[in-house]
Amino acid sequence: MATFDWMIRSFARQASDGTTGTGSAATRVRRAVMTCAALLAACGLVACERSPERTGGGGKPVVVCTTGMVADLARAIGGDRIELRTLMGPGVDPHLYKASPGDVRALESAALVLYSGLHLEGRMIEPIEAMARTKPVVAVAEAVPVERRRKFEGEYASDPHVWMDASLWSLAGGRVRDELIKLDPAGRERITAASATLTAELAELHQWAIKRLGQIPADRRVLVTAHDAFGYFGRAYGVEVLAVQGVSTDSEAGLRDINALIDTLVKRKIGAVFVETSVPPKTIQALVEGCAARGHPIKIGGELYSDALGGPGSGADTYAGMFRHNVETIATALGAGPDAAPLGAPGRDQGTTK
Numbered sequence: 358m359a360t361f362d363w364m365i366r367s368f369a370r371q372a373s374d375g376t377t378g379t380g381s382a383a384t385r386v387r388r389a390v391m392t393c394a395a396l397l398a399a400c401g402l403v404a405c406e407r408s409p410e411r412t413g414g415g416g417k418p419v420v421v422c423t424t425g426m427v428a429d430l431a432r433a434i435g436g437d438r439i440e441l442r443t444l445m446g447p448g449v450d451p452h453l454y455k456a457s458p459g460d461v462r463a464l465e466s467a468a469l470v471l472y473s474g475l476h477l478e479g480r481m482i483e484p485i486e487a488m489a490r491t492k493p494v495v496a497v498a499e500a501v502p503v504e505r506r507r508k509f510e511g512e513y514a515s516d517p518h519v520w521m522d523a524s525l526w527s528l529a530g531g532r533v534r535d536e537l538i539k540l541d542p543a544g545r546e547r548i549t550a551a552s553a554t555l556t557a558e559l560a561e562l563h564q565w566a567i568k569r570l571g572q573i574p575a576d577r578r579v580l581v582t583a584h585d586a587f588g589y590f591g592r593a594y595g596v597e598v599l600a601v602q603g604v605s606t607d608s609e610a611g612l613r614d615i616n617a618l619i620d621t622l623v624k625r626k627i628g629a630v631f632v633e634t635s636v637p638p639k640t641i642q643a644l645v646e647g648c649a650a651r652g653h654p655i656k657i658g659g660e661l662y663s664d665a666l667g668g669p670g671s672g673a674d675t676y677a678g679m680f681r682h683n684v685e686t687i688a689t690a691l692g693a694g695p696d697a698a699p700l701g702a703p704g705r706d707q708g709t710t711k
């Protein structure tokens with residue numbers, strides 16, 4: 358029934374803001390009501406109103422997550438006590454992603470919906486919020502207190518990319534723990550223990566990143582990417598961040614923005630730029646070509662996982678793996694030299710990957 362609620366709300370909103378056509382407000386509302394009635398008749402009320410399963414095949418509560426990063430928190434903390442479903446796979450851009458009919462069915466079947474929030478999932482927020490009438494729906498990044506967020510004017514009041522700072526992502530983990538305990542009070546002890554393990558691992562990851570990125574020579578500590586996903590990263594780990602696009606990929610990069618950044622790269626003799634796996638590389642290629650034309654060759658420092666995890670076998674298919682990959686790629690490309698105290702000793706990921 359949640360889908361139907363969403364349709365009603367959607368039509369009511371269209372009627373009130375006039376997007377369904379012309380005529381008086383009363384006519385528009387009448388038209389919207391008639392459209393809803395027609396839709397009801399067409400799909401058959403009984404067929405639409407499928408009672409949600411809420412538990413998977415093994416009788417475990419179904420937890421549906423939007424991004425791989427959010428799912429990794431749920432997997433690390435919920436372990437085998439939950440049945441996990443992730444909507445966005447490797448390389449998917451969450452700013453642009455729209456819910457498919459399969460996603461809506463998955464959301465309906467969930468006992469708990471976890472999404473990142475702070476407007477990250479800008480194009481699928483309606484079906485997510487429609488679920489809040491019938492089940493817990495939680496934006497985990499909103500566990501980060503307002504005073505610790507990067508804030509802007511306008512639509513993006515807060516930078517949504519909080520997973521880029523492992524200490525902030527740990528706060529999101531705390532929210533996931535609390536929600537999983539509410540869902541499964543009998544599992545409190547195991548959930549709390551798994552959460553404590555994850556917190557310790559994220560703290561270790563955070564300290565390692567500070568140290569590792571601190572090895573980049575001060576005059577080379579500049580990270581250039583296609584969209585502004587690394588603001589928290591730069592703030593936490595002492596790296597200046599320059600990007601062509603803002604915190605969303607929801608608009609085309611303008612020629613003027615590209616040229617302005619080329620000017621900066623040439624003037625400051627910046628030697629490397631980075632591609633993101635969830636953003637088409639054409640903007641970064643334009644920077645490389647533009648700099649070359651100005652007699653300043655720059656290299657592509659590597660591929661970073663900004664808004665999505667990597668695929669199976671990439672080494673970046675967990676949050677910890679993704680984070681380590683990004684830190685190490687940036688440190689190496691910007692001249693940090695070999696890592697004297699590397700992370701990744703056997704067994705250290707066990708809490709986050711099982």
Ligand SMILES: [Zn+2]
Binds near residue numbers: 452518584585586604
């Ligand atoms: Zn982004």
